Amino acid sequence: MASGCEFQFMEYVAEQSIDPNLVCSICHKAFNDPVCTPCDHTFGRACITHWLDVSANHSCPVCVESPLTVDKLTVASRLLRNMLDPLRVTCTLCGQTDLQRGNFEHHLNKVCSKMVIECIASDIKCPWQGIRDELQDHVRTCVFELLRPVLSSIIAENRKLNDQVRQHEDEINKLKQALNPLQIAPRSEYGDDSDDTSSIASEISTTDNGVKEEDTIYIRNLPATVKFNDLFDLFSKFGRIKFNPNNKKTDIFILKNKQKKDGPCGAKVAFVDKESADAAVLAYNGKHIQQWNTRIQVNISYRKRKNPAYFSGAHFQDNAHASQEAKPTADHEKFSRQAPNVATTVNPPTSQPEKTQRTKKNK
16 A cells, blocks of 8 residues: 555546545545544545644534544555555556556556656665666766765764764763762761761771872761672672782772671772772762662772871881880889899999909008
8 A cells, every 4th residue: 555645646547437435525536545533434634634724613524523633533444445456546757557556656666767766875875866767877876886885884883883872871861860969969868877987997088188099989888787799799880899819809898887886887999990989989979778778978088198207217216215215114123023122222343453452552
């Protein structure tokens, strides 16, 4: 069956001999593109559409059923269309006669020499349009067809890139949607216990007073029951997590709350690159985690700097000097405890040469 826009190139042969049941009651011609109304009357699509445009009451022309709109029209039954298909028609473009109405669509798309068609290279963006008789002459000089191998490869690559762009745009939109609540959420929504984990590990800080670990995140307000696998499942989707050669495990550390055993705890997760850490912060900072029923805070980790004086030579010299001064005092106390009746002041012994001189004088 031909589509509605192509019936303009078709005329019925010997319309006076056509069954009256196949004739439109508006134009009194055989149906081209028959449609039915809700009241079960059949008209040509173009006729009933025009009727509803100019009619004041927008009703069916036969039974005055109202209201009637174009969107309520339905395609005529298969039985009616089968009765129309054998009728003979003429193509007004090329003048060919004795065509069956049911084959008219094939005639226009494949045979009619005067039908306006596109170039066979239209799939690779050739803009040419012309009648079918001129197609072969155009194809012989069509630059697009000559360059088909190259253009096809470029177009395929372009489609692939467009798909990747759309995929990245979808990911960006999802991240933006996740970020919007964080930008407008008040700080109090993090809960009263969100800062209880600040004393868990004194060497970790989320301020600029330390050395920034760009590939590591610090998570606060985790439940005391959090497990290693929970953190791995939650954050491994953002990127590969480092492997710690010391303990031969993934670089994930859970920092328990020493003040409250059942209170919130913290954790560190080290990724192999900073992009993964940034993505994890963007996705989960301030987000409510359903499985733990808590809102967590995720930030880039900072490690506090050690006191420089601790590593200086003066530090070790002072300690050594202090230990030397303290040692005699300790020995003195030990000696006093062992011999409490012995005087603490003892005259130094006389050297041997002086004793010899006194002996000679006495003699």
